[in-house]
Amino acid sequence: MVASLKAGDKGKIIDISHVGNLVQRRLLDLGITEGSEVCVKCVMPFGGPIMIESCGQCVGIRRREAVQIEVERI
C-alpha cells in the first residue's frame, strides 16, 4: 500500500478499488488510477496526509486512503 512507502519510494498502483467512491473519482480525474506510477514526496507527521507525485503533478491524499491503495514497489 502507498502508506507503507517512504519518502522517495516509487510504486505502481495495482488496486485502487477499496478506496471510497468520491476519492477514487477525484484521483481518476487527476489521472491517478490502476497502472499509474506514483512517487511518495513526503509524509506529514502524526498520521497526516501523504504527498504523492504522479505524471509530473503533486497531489495530497489522506493516510486513510493511502492505506487502501495497493501498490507494487518499483
Added chain:
Amino acid sequence: MEIALIGNPNTGKTSLFNNLTGSYAYVGNWSGVTVEKKVGVFKNNIGHLIDLPGVYTLNPLSKDEGVVTSFFLNESVDRLLNILDASQLERNLHLTLQLLEFEKPALIGLNMIDVANKRGIHIDSSKLSEILGVPVVPVVARSGKGCDKLVDVIATKSMQPTKKNLVYYGKEVEEAVTTLTGELKGKTSHSARFLAIQYFEGNEYVKNYVNSIADTQKLNAIKANLELKLQKQYDSKSLANFIYLKRKEVIENIVAEVARKSNSIIPLSEKIDSIVTNRYLGMPIFLLLMYLMFMLTFDWLGTPLSDTLDALLTGPVTNGFETVLNAIHASAFIHALIIEGLIAGVGGVLVFVPQIFILFFFISLLEDSGYMARVALVMDRIMESVGLNGKAFIPMMIGFGCNVPGIMAARTIETPRERLLTILLTPLMSCSARLPVYALFVGAFFAGNKAFIVLSLYVLGIVVALILAKIFSTTILKSETSLFVIELPPYRLPQFQSLWRSTWDKGKGFVRKAGTFIFAGSVFIWLLSYAGPGGLNVDMDHSFLAKIGNVIAPIFAPIGFGTWQATASLITGFLAKEAIISTMNIIYFVPNDASLQGLLANYYTPLSAYSFMVFILLYIPCLATVATIYKETNSKKWTAFSMIYAFAIAYILSLIIYQGGKLFGWV
C-alpha cells in the same frame, strides 16, 4: 459573441482571462479559485468572455463544478475556449474530448508551453489541431505571449469542429448511444450524443435534464441493458470506468503523436516543497510566516503609515474644512455635521486603509505563489481531527481579509457537511474590518505589545472555530463522509502587477464602504446623537442614541462595558464592523485635540477593553456576511443559527474573561 473559457483547475485560466479581457478578475493558485461566474469584455470588443470554474470533467463532484455543467445545459454560448496545460496534456484532454462531443465551435489555447519545455515535453500544436479538428494556439498566459494570436483566431476563423466522434466507445456503447439519441430526437437543441454519453457516465445534471424531456423508464432501461452487456462481455467495473478507459486509449494515441520528450530539469517546486511541507518544519514555517505577516501589518509598516494618515486627517484636512466652512458662513448645524459627523466618522475608518491593504497584499501573495494549497495539506491533520478538512483552512485564511469571499471560497469543499461547517465557522475569523477596532484599543491600552495582543485575538478566533467544529461535527452535523484530495500546483513567482491588482480588488471594497455605508451611517448616528427628546443640539447623554443604548446596556454590564456608548456602537457594528469605530469617533467627539484613544481610558479598563475586543471578534457576523451565508446555505435555519451561536459564544467568552480577570485582580 459569447465565448466560454473552460479548463482544468490550475491551468492558468484566470491569467488568460485577465490577459484577454482588459478587465481584471482575480489570480490565485488554489484549486478552483474561480468560484463565481465572471464575464469580461474582450480587449478588442469582439464579444464577452465567460470565466467558468476549473473542472477536470463535465461530470461534477461538487457544487462548484456543477456550475459548469448547468451552464452547458441551460445557457447559450457561441464558442468554447478550452485552455490546456501543455505539461499535463493527458489529464487535460479528458475534458477536451467531452467538450468536442458537445459539438459547439471550439478552439484550444495550449498554455504553459514554457513549463512543458522545461520538463522536456515538446508539443506539436499544428498536429494536435489536425487530430482534434479545431484550432490550437500555443500561449503563455502569465506573460501574455500568444494572446494576440488567440484573439485573432477567435475573431476570424470558423471553428465548427471538423471531426465528429473522435472517440469510438465500442460497438455496445455506440449502439446504446444511437438508441438513446432516438429517444431524445427533436426534444433538445444540444448534441444528443453528448447527452447520451454524459448520461451513461452517471452525470447527475444531465440525468435530470434528459429525464425532464424524455421517458425516464425507457432511458433507465437502455442504460441498465448496456451495463449488463459490458459486464458480461468485458467484465468491466462500471459503465463510467469503461467510457473513461476508451477515452484514455484515444488520448494515449494522440499524445504519442504530438508530444516528444527529452531530458528534463528538476523543477524548483520540489526543492521548495522539501522544506515548506517538511515533516517537522512545515508547521513552524507556517506560524513564522503568519507572525511576520502580523508584525509587518501592525508594527513595522502598517502603524507608521496609519499614524501619518491620521495626522494628515486631523490636522490639515480638518483645518481645511474649518476654513471653508467659516468662509461660506455655514450654519452651526452644517458645521457640526461635517466636522463632528462626517470627518470623525469616515476619517476614523479611512485611517486604517494602509493596514488593511498590507494584510490583503499578504493574502494575495500566499494565494498567488501556490503556498495556500500547501497550507491546506499541512493543516489537514488538525482539521480532520475536529471533523473538518484541510481545504476548510483556505476559506478561513481568506476570511481574515473579509468573511464574504471566505464563505464563498467554501464552495470548493466537495462534501456538503464539511462545506456547511466551514461556512458556519468562517465568520469567527477576524476580518480586516474588525482590525480598526483592535488597532484603536491596543493603541490605548496595550501600547507595549500591540502585535501580540492582536495576534492573540486572531488565534482565539481560530481556536474557538476548531473547538466548535469538533462540537458541531459530533452533534448536529454528524456524518462519516469526508473527501480530501488536493492538487498542489507548482510554485509560481508572483508577478507584482497581478499582486497589486488583486490587493486593490479586495481592498477597494473597504474604501468604497467607507464612502457609502459608513458615510451614510455616520450621518445617521451623528443625527441620533445630535437630536434628542429635548430638541436639537442636546447634550449627548440626553440624545436619542443614549436613550436607545441605555435600554440594552444592562445586558453588557456583566461583561465589562455596560455603557450606552458601547451598546450603540455594537448595534451599528452589525451593519459593518468598522462602523464601530465611526460611531465611537462621533460619540466621543471632543472639539479640542484630545484623541479618542486618550478618552477611552475614562470608559474602559484594560480588562474590559480586552473583553470588548473579544466580543467584537465573535459576536454576530456583519450584515453582508449574514446575507452571504443565507445565499450559500439557502437555509433560514442555518443563517439564524450562525447569528445566534456566535452571539452566545461571544457573550460566554467575554463573561469568562471579564469575571475571571476580576477574580485574579486584573483590572
